[in-house]
Amino acid sequence: MKKIVVIFTLALSTSVWSQNDVAVLHKLISSDSSSARIIFSYPDSSRTVIFTAATYPQGFTRLEEIQKNTSAAFKKAVSKYNQSKQKQLWDISRYPGLIAMLINNKDKSEAELNILLKVYPQETKKAALFFVKKEYPILVEMENIRLDFESKYKMLVNDFPVEIQNSFNTLLRDPELISILTSDIKTTIKLGDLYKRNPGLLKHTADSVNAQIAKESGKEYEDWKSGISKDSTVQKELKQVSGQYAKDEEYLDDVYKSEDRDVTIIYNTPPYPYWAGYPYWYETPYWHPYPWWYHSGFYWNPGGRIIFFGMPSYHFGWWYYNHPHYYQRYRRTSDFFDHHYQGHPHSNNGFNRSINEWQRRTPAGGTNRTPERRSGSENKSGGRRR
Numbered sequence: 001m002k003k004i005v006v007i008f009t010l011a012l013s014t015s016v017w018s019q020n021d022v023a024v025l026h027k028l029i030s031s032d033s034s035s036a037r038i039i040f041s042y043p044d045s046s047r048t049v050i051f052t053a054a055t056y057p058q059g060f061t062r063l064e065e066i067q068k069n070t071s072a073a074f075k076k077a078v079s080k081y082n083q084s085k086q087k088q089l090w091d092i093s094r095y096p097g098l099i100a101m102l103i104n105n106k107d108k109s110e111a112e113l114n115i116l117l118k119v120y121p122q123e124t125k126k127a128a129l130f131f132v133k134k135e136y137p138i139l140v141e142m143e144n145i146r147l148d149f150e151s152k153y154k155m156l157v158n159d160f161p162v163e164i165q166n167s168f169n170t171l172l173r174d175p176e177l178i179s180i181l182t183s184d185i186k187t188t189i190k191l192g193d194l195y196k197r198n199p200g201l202l203k204h205t206a207d208s209v210n211a212q213i214a215k216e217s218g219k220e221y222e223d224w225k226s227g228i229s230k231d232s233t234v235q236k237e238l239k240q241v242s243g244q245y246a247k248d249e250e251y252l253d254d255v256y257k258s259e260d261r262d263v264t265i266i267y268n269t270p271p272y273p274y275w276a277g278y279p280y281w282y283e284t285p286y287w288h289p290y291p292w293w294y295h296s297g298f299y300w301n302p303g304g305r306i307i308f309f310g311m312p313s314y315h316f317g318w319w320y321y322n323h324p325h326y327y328q329r330y331r332r333t334s335d336f337f338d339h340h341y342q343g344h345p346h347s348n349n350g351f352n353r354s355i356n357e358w359q360r361r362t363p364a365g366g367t368n369r370t371p372e373r374r375s376g377s378e379n380k381s382g383g384r385r386r
Contacts (some may be wrong), residue, residue: 004180007302016379018198021201022094022196022201023193024190025194025201025362027207028187028190028191029205029209032360034187035181035183035184035188036187036191037348038180039180039187039191039206040206040210041210042177043210043282044206044207044208044210046110046174046239047203047206047220048203049167049170049171050167050191050196051191051202051206052183052198053164053167053171053181053192054189054192054195055164055192055195055196056160056187056192057166057185057188057189057192059156059157059160059168060178060181060182060269061155061182061185063153063178063182066149066153066156067149067277069277070146070149071275071276071277072147072330073145073148074145074171074275074276074277075277077088077138077141077142077145078138078142080138080236082136083281084156086279087125088123088131088281089131089138089142089384090128090272090276090278091127091289092124092127092128092139092142093142093273093276094269094273094289095124095269098120098124098128098140098247099139099146100143101116101142102128102131102132102139103136103139103140103143105132106132110129110169112131113129114129115159115248117129121188142276145275145276146273146275146276148234150275153172158170161185162312165350168263169321173275173335175272175273175287176271176287176288177229178274179285179287181276182327192231206267207286211330213348215233216344216346216348217348218351219300220311220340220349221310221311221343223340223343224340225308227336227339227340228298228336229306231332231336233332234308234332234333234336237330237333238306238330238333239300240330241296241320241326241330241333242292242293242298245295245296245320245350246292246293246320247293248314248319248323249295249319269288269290271288271289272287272288272289283322284314284318284320286315290313295315295316296312296313296316297310297311297312297313298312309353311350312350312351312353313350314350314351314353314354315350316351316354317350317351317352317353318359319384320337321354321355322358333358335381337355338355341355341356345377
C-alpha cells in the first residue's frame with residue numbers, strides 16, 4: 001500500500017498554504033511515532049474539538065498532572081480491598097453520578113435503593129448495594145477524589161475562552177482520546193499551532209486523510225475476512241488462539257458475560273473515568289471494559305461458523321506478540337498475520353499498530369528473543385478496537 005500523498009497534492013495545488021506547514025503535516029502523518037493518523041481517523045466533529053483544544057496545549061499538560069494525582073489517590077483508596085472488590089469499585093466509578101446518588105441515599109432501604117438502581121447492570125447494582133450498606137466510607141473517599149479533580153479542572157479552564165472550555169469538556173467524556181493527546185503532547189502542540197496559523201490546510205488535509213483511511217480500512221477488512229475464510233488451517237488455529245486469549249485475559253469479562261455476543265451494546269458502555277484512570281492490572285491502557293471476544297474481532301456461533309465483526313484490537317495483538325510461544329506455536333496463523341500486515345503496512349487499526357511496534361522493537365521479526373513488557377504510557381491506542 002502506498003503512503004498517503006495528500007500533503008504533496010495540496011502543496012502543488014495551491015500557493016496559499018505555506019510550504020513549511022505542508023512539510024510539518026507530512027512529517028506528522030508519515031511518522032510512526034505520531035498520533036496524527038489516529039486523530040485524523042476520528043469524525044470531523046471530534047477533530048474540530050481536538051484542534052480547538054490543541055490551541056491551548058498547556059491545558060493538556062496541566063490536566064495530565066491533575067489526573068496523575070487523582071488516579072494515584074483512587075488506586076490507593078481501593079487497594080485495601082481484594083481484587084474482586086476493586087473491580088467492583090472501578091465499575092461503579094464508570095457511571096457518572098452513581099457514587100453521589102448512593103451517598104445521598106445511604107439511609108434508604110434496600111428495596112428503595114433497588115428502585116433507584118434499576119437502570120444499572122445487575123452486577124453493578126449488586127456491588128453498589130454492598131458498598132453503600134457495608135463499606136460506605138470508601139464511597140465517600142471516592143467521591144472526594146472525584147470532587148478534587150473537578151475543582152482543580154475548573155480552576156484550570158476558568159481563564160480559557162468559552163470555546164476552549166467547551167472543547168475540553170467534550171474531550172473529557174472520551175478519556176482514551178484525552179490520553180492520546182496528552183501522551184503525544186508534541187503532536188498535539190503542532191496540530192494546535194497549525195490550526196491557529198492555517199486552519200484551512202489542517203481541516204482539508206484531515207478530511208482527505210480520514211476519507212483515505214476509511215477506504216483503506218474497508219479494503220483491509222475484506223482482505224482479512226477473505227484470507228481467513230479461505231484457509232481452514234488458520235481457522236482451526238484461530239479457534240485455539242481465541243480460546244487461549246479468553247483463558248489468559250479472563251478479567252476482560254468484568255462487565256459482560258462471555259456468552260453475550262451483542263456487539264451493539266458495546267458502543268454504549270461508559271469508559272473508566274479520566275479522573276480515576278483505568279485499573280492498574282491491565283498491562284496496556286484500557287479505558288473501555290470490553291469482553292475478550294470483542295477484542296478478537298470474530299467468534300464462532302453455535303453452528304460452528306466463524307462470525308466476523310471487525311479487525312482485532314491493539315490489546316489482542318499486544319497479547320499475542322508478547323507471548324512468543326503463541327507466535328511460534330501457531331505458525332500458520334502467525335504467517336497469516338505477518339502477510340496481512342505486509343499487505344497493509346500503513347493501516348491505522350490497533351492490531352496492525354501492535355504488529356508494527358513489535359517488529360520495530362525485536363530483531364528479525366521478533367523470533368530471537370522475548371518481547372519487552374511495555375509501560376502503559378507507551379500505547380496511544382488505549383483499549384478501543386480501531
